[in-house]
Amino acid sequence: MARSNNTLYAILGIIAHGPRSGYDIRKQFNASLRFFWSESYGQIYPMLKQIEREGYAEPVESNDSRRKKLYRITPEGQTVFRQWLSEPVNPINYRDELLLKIFVAGPQDAKAILALLASEREELEKNVAVLKEQESQALQQYHNRVPPTWMLTLRYGIHSMEARLRWCEEAIHDLRGKGEV
Amino acid sequence: MARSNNTLYAILGIIAHGPRSGYDIRKQFNASLRFFWSESYGQIYPMLKQIEREGYAEPVESNDSRRKKLYRITPEGQTVFRQWLSEPVNPINYRDELLLKIFVAGPQDAKAILALLASEREELEKNVAVLKEQESQALQQYHNRVPPTWMLTLRYGIHSMEARLRWCEEAIHDLRGKGEV
């Protein structure tokens, strides 16, 4: 079975909104979707060349003072991108280390697990704050016009992290209640 | 930088609760943690041999009618397992295809995204029902005694899937409201 080749479509999806360099693409993922998607340079640059070879994008000369190599999506690229977009998504393969540890922990590990949960909670509180700040900034920007679809990914970040945070607190409460600490 | 070698610890964590075969290990992950962790045979069997070579587990002859090869964790295995358990977790690398698609979608893709969200919602409703059923079964089983830590992973499944479900509904509502459908 052919693998999903997500890196190809991720890049195509970014340059579908306008010419971008490899550096731009990385930046865009890190700025907005870092909690749910990331691409490393080690994948981006080789994939851009492959995309060009297959005729899904072509280089454009930039009038930037930097020597950026911008790529513009071609009509063929648009076609395969929209095709991919409408296909059902593949099941996610999460590998959540914290969940694994809790799953395999025994009663004697309650203390260690509590420590992990505490630092997770701290981390989540920070991240939720960052996302909410981003949200209020974005809402000001779009106060009358329709917000773009990527706003939905921001909303997802808030929903999912708040849920994880509530779970963390519940779990800490449960473990403390056992008196095994 | 040394990579985290999670497969090793995942396996060690399972056999820490009693002798298991490669097949058992797979089954246990699929039964309880499938949404947050999975291991394929292509990793499990070679890793079991490596674990044996390193002295973290040893084979035990089974009195099972099947020709299972059970592995039992050694004291050294226990040690490295508990050590790993107490270390801080590495950041997760989610790669959430649905989020990616929504992030890179343009206004003209609203219809395609709505279809994806609708089938995601369906899927989530099924999964939440399954988990809640599992939860009530487990709660009966442990009605007086303290529930094991893996119950927390079940709770996480419910929390996170319900959050994703609520987000799905919110997103569908938003996209419909735009009149772009």
Next chain:
DNA sequence: CGTTCCATGTAAAACGTTACATGATTCT
């Protein structure tokens, strides 16, 4: 006696990160 499930295993390919190398531009 055939089908289904149990059970172990390997090889190849695909995927993804990390570390390194290189050099230009911008800012202080």
Next chain:
DNA sequence: AGAATCATGTAACGTTTTACATGGAACG
């Protein structure tokens, strides 16, 4: 001038899935 950031790229390594191969046990 020096530091920080921008920018492209590659090689090595580690991780993970997929496809294939093999055969025994249970069940109707």
